[in-house]
Every structure is written in C-alpha cells, then in structure tokens.
Amino acid sequence: MELNAFVDAIKEYAQSVGFVPEKNGIWRKDINRPSNEFENVAYCGFIREGQEPSGPYSDFSLCFMPEKTNDDTNSISACAIVLVVGTQQFMYDGAIAQSPFTRRRFLRLNSNSRVYYKSDFSNITDRLPELTTKLKEEHPRIRQFDERFGPLVVAFEVVDIKNDFTVEDIPYEFKKWICAYAEFRGWPTNDTQRKEVVDVLDKLESINSKKSLTEDEIYKILLRDKYIILQGAPGTGKTYTALNIAEKFKNVKFTQFHAETSYSDFVYGIKPDTASNTLIYKDNPGVLYEAIKEANTGKDVLLIIDEINRANLSNVLGPVFYLFEKNTGNNRKYKIKIGDLEIDKLPETLYVIGTMNTADKSLAVVDFALRRRFTWITLRPQVIDHKDFRKEEFLEFENMFMRHATDEELNLQPGQSYFIAADDEAMKQRLKYELMPLIKEYINEGFLPSAKDEFVNYFYNKIGELMYE
Incomplete structure (x- = not known):
C-alpha cells in the first residue's frame, strides 16, 4: 500500500468518529524522510489536545509506525500500532494511567488478535519484552522505535498490510484501535460517530465476559483430572453446572460445607446412640467414606462439595488431605485409616467437584497445597441465550x-x-x-x-x- 494513502485513511477514519484537529486532539505526521532515516522516526498519530504541533509532548498518544517494503519504494507492508506516552511523560493522564479501566479499554483489543500490553499503564520505566523480540525477529525495519521509546510504550500490535484500502474499507485492526482511543478521549459528539464506535468495539469481548467453559468441556476436564473446583462470583452458575454434570453419573453424593463442618461430618467419626438407654457411641460414616466405599466396587461416583471454602479445610480433611493427589501411581508408602478402610489413594472411579464463591471474603483462604491438588475452573458473568435474560x-x-x-x-x-x-x-x-x-x-x-x-x-x-x- 502507498504510504500517503495509508496516512490519509487513518486520519479520515479518525475524523469519522469525532476527531477534530486542533480542537480535541493534535494530528502529527512525519513520513517524508530519507530512506536512511525513515525507520528511525517516521510515524503518524494523535496526541492529547493542547500540545504543540511538533516537538516533545506528554501523556498518552496513539501512533502508527509504518514499515516500508524496501528502501526504494514508498509502499508499506506492515505497521506497528502503538499506545505510547510522550517523552515529557505524564502531565494530565497520570491518574487515568493508574486506573484499571484505562488498561481494560485497550486490553479488550486482544480478543481477536495478538496485542501486547503492560499490566500497569503508569509504568514507563520498563520495556515490554515482546516489543523488542517481536520487532527484531519479524519486523526489523521498524524495530528502531523500540530503542528510542521502548519504556514509554504501554500497548502495541503489529499489523501486516497485504492490500490497499481507503477510509471506506479500512481494516478492522486499525478501526478498533482508533475507536478505543476515540472512546478514551471522548471524541464522538453525535449519534453517527457514537454508533460507529459502539459497533466496532461491540465486536470485542469484554474482559470479564469471556466465555466460560461449557458443561461438556468441564465434564471432560473432570474425567481427566478427577478433582476440580468451580469458582466464581454469586450467580455465575457454579452449583447449577455441578448438578447438570451430575446427571451424567448414576451415583452422586452431595454435601454443603459450613463453618461448623468437621472431620466427623465429612470423613468419619462417632456420635452418641440416642436410641440406647445408656451412653454409648456408634460409628458415623461421613459422605466421603460412603463415596469411597461405593467407588471401591468399581462404580463411577461423583461427590459434589458445595461452598467448599466455608469450612476450615485443614480440620475437615485432616489426614485425608494426603489422598487428594493426582498421578501418584503405586508409589505411596503410607496408608490412611478411615473407619474400616485403609487406603493410600482415592479410588480411580471417584470424582469430586467443589464449588467456591469468590465474592465471600469472610471465608477460609484456600492454601496452595489444596490448590495444587485440584483443577481450578473460573465461571464468569456472561451474556446467555435465555428468553428471560435481561x-x-x-x-x-x-x-x-x-x-x-x-x-x-x-x-x-x-x-x-x-x-x-x-x-x-x-x-x-x-x-x-x-x-x-x-x-x-x-x-x-x-x-x-x-x-x-x-x-x-x-x-x-x-x-x-x-x-x-
């Protein structure tokens, strides 16, 4: 594609979503450079309003760094799209840079392509490692800007340009960046401009609405890993999903943990025999013991533990914690006694699903040792296909x-x-x-x-x- 046509298309599309030069932003370009200087400094892009038309500037800018096909032509074959802070660093955008929402605006651009970004947009001292490696390996002709501006880059994407285009058919990869920056700077002022921005950005997944795994996918993970935890906020369908998966099993046991749940309740204990005239105790098999006993017969058994982090897990599991280990083979040296059972591992036909509410901060913290023994699956809030969904x-x-x-x-x-x-x-x-x-x-x-x-x-x-x- 011819360089000047590319630059014109970028500027015209920005104007179609509300950019007004010298009013709500500054348009800069420096593309008429000798071949030996082009890759060092050539760019076009948008900086915050109120700044000079040339020279050093501050705050976030959206820049396009073109890569020429070769030194003897004005055609370009790729472009780095860069969200970068000016060399005068932050003057007005410092507080915005620290807001997670600023990062999320641009993070969602990653939903349909590979965007590299910093976890902290206020960090302008460290380089993105991918910036150096990707440009050096794949686009050496535009790697020089990393040397000059690397620490100031907070997000970037390199787009290959295979065909000519105008403002009418500008590729989506460029549209999404311009619309995200337009939304960030508040460029749109009329319904047509706002609609274009919304239509473009609506094609991207929200950061928190990424599709959760389907029930079939979770079921396959359960069969492979045996012990899983479904975690998520209230209303994300943790228990609902577990119960739906339970329909695939003939033998299902369900329990719900609470603050008073003990080893005797869940694993095995004794309790007074209230039917006796004298004080005697009898065995009290817990739901885990019953599940193990049944699975030992060769049956597939699913044990669902709802609200698993509501109990003190160290007290509830006790030595049984040792049994929740994947891929142990026959290398166990010690056996655990549970009632009349002595086992060194859980039956191969026993499967466990636990559910955990990530919003309840008053509950017990799950330690790393337990995390290692379970596969953790996050269920996220998401738009669903339901006739009554609002x-x-x-x-x-x-x-x-x-x-x-x-x-x-x-x-x-x-x-x-x-x-x-x-x-x-x-x-x-x-x-x-x-x-x-x-x-x-x-x-x-x-x-x-x-x-x-x-x-x-x-x-x-x-x-x-x-x-x-």
Whole structure:
C-alpha cells in the first residue's frame, strides 16, 4: 500500500468518529524522510489536545509506525500500532494511567488478535519484552522505535498490510484501535460517530465476559483430572453446572460445607446412640467414606462439595488431605485409616467437584497445597441465550464494574442468574431485594469505593429507591 494513502485513511477514519484537529486532539505526521532515516522516526498519530504541533509532548498518544517494503519504494507492508506516552511523560493522564479501566479499554483489543500490553499503564520505566523480540525477529525495519521509546510504550500490535484500502474499507485492526482511543478521549459528539464506535468495539469481548467453559468441556476436564473446583462470583452458575454434570453419573453424593463442618461430618467419626438407654457411641460414616466405599466396587461416583471454602479445610480433611493427589501411581508408602478402610489413594472411579464463591471474603483462604491438588475452573458473568435474560441491565452492571473495580474486585461482579426475570416488574424486584443489598454490602465492606455514587444513582433511576437514606 502507498504510504500517503495509508496516512490519509487513518486520519479520515479518525475524523469519522469525532476527531477534530486542533480542537480535541493534535494530528502529527512525519513520513517524508530519507530512506536512511525513515525507520528511525517516521510515524503518524494523535496526541492529547493542547500540545504543540511538533516537538516533545506528554501523556498518552496513539501512533502508527509504518514499515516500508524496501528502501526504494514508498509502499508499506506492515505497521506497528502503538499506545505510547510522550517523552515529557505524564502531565494530565497520570491518574487515568493508574486506573484499571484505562488498561481494560485497550486490553479488550486482544480478543481477536495478538496485542501486547503492560499490566500497569503508569509504568514507563520498563520495556515490554515482546516489543523488542517481536520487532527484531519479524519486523526489523521498524524495530528502531523500540530503542528510542521502548519504556514509554504501554500497548502495541503489529499489523501486516497485504492490500490497499481507503477510509471506506479500512481494516478492522486499525478501526478498533482508533475507536478505543476515540472512546478514551471522548471524541464522538453525535449519534453517527457514537454508533460507529459502539459497533466496532461491540465486536470485542469484554474482559470479564469471556466465555466460560461449557458443561461438556468441564465434564471432560473432570474425567481427566478427577478433582476440580468451580469458582466464581454469586450467580455465575457454579452449583447449577455441578448438578447438570451430575446427571451424567448414576451415583452422586452431595454435601454443603459450613463453618461448623468437621472431620466427623465429612470423613468419619462417632456420635452418641440416642436410641440406647445408656451412653454409648456408634460409628458415623461421613459422605466421603460412603463415596469411597461405593467407588471401591468399581462404580463411577461423583461427590459434589458445595461452598467448599466455608469450612476450615485443614480440620475437615485432616489426614485425608494426603489422598487428594493426582498421578501418584503405586508409589505411596503410607496408608490412611478411615473407619474400616485403609487406603493410600482415592479410588480411580471417584470424582469430586467443589464449588467456591469468590465474592465471600469472610471465608477460609484456600492454601496452595489444596490448590495444587485440584483443577481450578473460573465461571464468569456472561451474556446467555435465555428468553428471560435481561441483557441491558446485565451490561449496565458490567460496565460499572469495568469502570471502577480493581482486578481483584472483578471477582465480585454478579453473575447472569441475577438478570433472569420474566418482565420489568420481576427485574425491579431483583434489583431491589437482591442486587441492591449485595452492592451495598460490597461497598460497606470497603469494596468499589469509587462506584458508590454511580450505583446510588443507578438504583434510584431504575427502581426509585435510595441505597442510602
């Protein structure tokens, strides 16, 4: 593609989504360079408004670094798209750079191609290792900008240019970056511009709405790994999924842990015989013992442990913890006694699914030793195909979490089951009696502090109720 045609298409498309030169941003280009200088400095792109048309600048910019086909032509074969901070570093964007939402805006660009990005957009001292290696190995003709600006680059993608294009048929890889930057800078001012940005970015997956594994995929993992944990926020379908998978087994045992669950309850113990006239004790086989006993007959047995982190797992599992080990073969030297059983490993036909609510911060922390023994599968909030699913309300909640939640707080986002309602009135009831108390509890616990006012206004506008009187 001819270089000037490429530059014109980039600028014209940006104008179609609200960019106004010298008003809401500055357009810069420096492409008319001798061949021996081109790869060092040639670029075009957009910088924050209020800056000079040339020379050093500050804050985030979106730059396009073209790669010429060879030294004797004005054709380009690739382009590095770079979100980079100016050499004067941060003047106005410092606080924005520290916000997780800023990173998430551009992280979602990774859903349909390979975008490299920093985990911290305020870090302008370290280089992205992929920046150096990818450019050196695959695009040596545009590697020089890494040497000059490497630490200031927070995200980038290299796009091969195989065909000519105009603003009318500009490739999606360029559209998504320009629209993400337009949204970030607030360029769109009319419905046409906003619609274009929304249409382009809607093709990307939200960071927190990446598709969870299907039940069939989870079932296959269970058969392979034997012990799995389904973890996720309230309403993401952990228990629902476990029970659906249980339908594939003829022999299923279910238990739910709580703060008072003990080894005697779950594994094996003794208890008073209330039918006797004298104080005597009798054996009390727990659900794990019963599952092992049944699996020892050669039957496939599924044990579901709901809310597994509600109990003190060290006390509940005791020495049985030793048995939850994958791929042990016949190398075990010690046996564990459980009632009348002495075993050194769990039966090959015993499968275990545990569920864990990641939003309940008052529960026991699961230690690394247990994590090693189970396969951990995260169920995420996601749009579902259900006739009563309220997509609008779900996305409103998701967007508020995207704007305000830390990475850890994303685990609190209510799942899709909260947004299943037969009609508007039913949804209002769910907002009033389920979602508003849940969000209020989060905020009272110190989570999502910056989202408080937005949630207060949201609930008032939706149901006419104040979250705080």
